Amino acid sequence: MDEFNDNEIAKLLRLKRYEQPPPGYFENFLHEFHRRQRDELLRQPLWRICLDRARDLMFKLDVRSLASYPAAVAAVLVCAAIISVKIYQQPDTTPVAFQSPPELSASGNTEREWTLASPVATRILRTQPLRRFDENIQTHRVTIPPRYVLDSVPVSYEPTFRF
Amino acid sequence: MDEDSELVARTKSGHASAFDQLVIKYTPRLYGLVYNMTSNHEDTNDLLQDIFSKAYKAIRSFRGKSTFYTWIHSIAVNMTLNFLKKRGRRFQLSLDDVDTSIQNDKQFLEATATNSPVREADLSELQRRLNEAMMKLSDDHRAVVTMFHIQGMPHAEISKILRVSEGTVRSRLFYANRQLQNYLDEFRKNPVS
Numbered sequence: 278m279d280e281f282n283d284n285e286i287a288k289l290l291r292l293k294r295y296e297q298p299p300p301g302y303f304e305n306f307l308h309e310f311h312r313r314q315r316d317e318l319l320r321q322p323l324w325r326i327c328l329d330r331a332r333d334l335m336f337k338l339d340v341r342s343l344a345s346y347p348a349a350v351a352a353v354l355v356c357a358a359i360i361s362v363k364i365y366q367q368p369d370t371t372p373v374a375f376q377s378p379p380e381l382s383a384s385g386n387t388e389r390e391w392t393l394a395s396p397v398a399t400r401i402l403r404t405q406p407l408r409r410f411d412e413n414i415q416t417h418r419v420t421i422p423p424r425y426v427l428d429s430v431p432v433s434y435e436p437t438f439r440f
Numbered sequence: 441m442d443e444d445s446e447l448v449a450r451t452k453s454g455h456a457s458a459f460d461q462l463v464i465k466y467t468p469r470l471y472g473l474v475y476n477m478t479s480n481h482e483d484t485n486d487l488l489q490d491i492f493s494k495a496y497k498a499i500r501s502f503r504g505k506s507t508f509y510t511w512i513h514s515i516a517v518n519m520t521l522n523f524l525k526k527r528g529r530r531f532q533l534s535l536d537d538v539d540t541s542i543q544n545d546k547q548f549l550e551a552t553a554t555n556s557p558v559r560e561a562d563l564s565e566l567q568r569r570l571n572e573a574m575m576k577l578s579d580d581h582r583a584v585v586t587m588f589h590i591q592g593m594p595h596a597e598i599s600k601i602l603r604v605s606e607g608t609v610r611s612r613l614f615y616a617n618r619q620l621q622n623y624l625d626e627f628r629k630n631p632v633s
Contacts, residue, residue, distance in 0.1 A: 283617050286624070288547040289570060290589035293476055295542040296535060296567065298484075306467050306488070307460055313489050314496075333454065 327353060444508040451499055459499070462508070463492055469591070470516050476586040477520045477579070479571045480534040487523055491516045506600060513601045517583055524579045533571055538563055573623035581616040588613055 318326070332349040441449070444465075450458035470491060475484040495512050502511055542548050542563070574582055583602065587593045588609075599606045 282621075286617055286620050287589050288550070289566075289624070290574075290585065290620075291592075292538075292542060292545065292548055292566075293570060293574075293590050294472065295539045295545065296475070296537070297539045298471065298475075298481060298536050303464075303467055303471070307463055310463060310489060310492055314493065317493070 445504065448499060448502060448504070448508055451496075459496055462512075466509075466512055467492075470512070472591060473513065473516055473586060474520050475536065476574070476590050477517075477582055478524065479575055480532065481536050482534055483523070483527075487516075487520055491519055494519065510597070510600050514603070517587075517601055521579050521583065533568070533575070535567060535571060538567055569624070573620050576623050577616055577619055581612050581619065584609055584612045585616045585620070 321329075328349055331353050335349065335352070444462070447458045447462050451462070467488065471484060471488060474487050474491070475481065478484055478487070491512070495515055498515075502508070506514075574585065577585065584598060587598045587601070588595070593601075595606045595609045598609045602609070
């Protein structure tokens, strides 16, 4: 009795090409792939999503030397640090008065003097202090408890001095 | 630049729709590869999803030293082999239906025309016997049999995908053919179960 030879084996195996998935399988595969990708993305932690977005951005900018996860992590940390510093350095916009007697600044930069003509908004949002304080008094947050406007003369009532 | 290279470049620059084109193009072929290595439709479906997911995430590391075809086939073979190692011997055949167009296949007609066990068995029995014989091979031997006999890849392409020499591919094929002859010889002795 003849055995299967290599040729017969090959012919039989080639018939396995006719084993096919159900109709419509391949047409539906891409849709299923997208669905799974979305599900996977939603399951990721937020830091991971941010990291991947940072990495994608660097690739788009064609920053090849930085195209690595360590660099992406470093970039995210640097951005977070910068944002944190900015937030920390933002002056307190709440108008407050201080117990120490005000020493009105008589120094020269008259262009920066507030006047009654200055819009109110700028008085509140200016980063330069209105008064010069004793250097030993660092910030009201550190040494002097804040007192509120009602206890002192409002800013707009204060005379301005021009020399 | 060929079509695949262009689609890869567009994918890298952020056009996800370009990767969709690659998925559409390679799904049928990779399905055949994975299915014939696992003989299980459900496992094949899950693996295919994982293969394309991995390829998408890793595409920026694809440098173009090989073709995209070779690259994604390497991913598919490696992931399937890893899956089979974990699955071990605990598996169930979950076979796809045989397309009716096989009735017009010349080789099938020859096989069923001659006085052979193949002629005696019905199509589903033949399919089952073939798949059982394939699953008796080791994972590595089944991979080369799938790529060479079923998918029709040349030895050179298989060696690139598996990262082995062509000599290794040929010796694995030789050994696998001998094993299949033994397994199918049982079929010859017991043609109808």
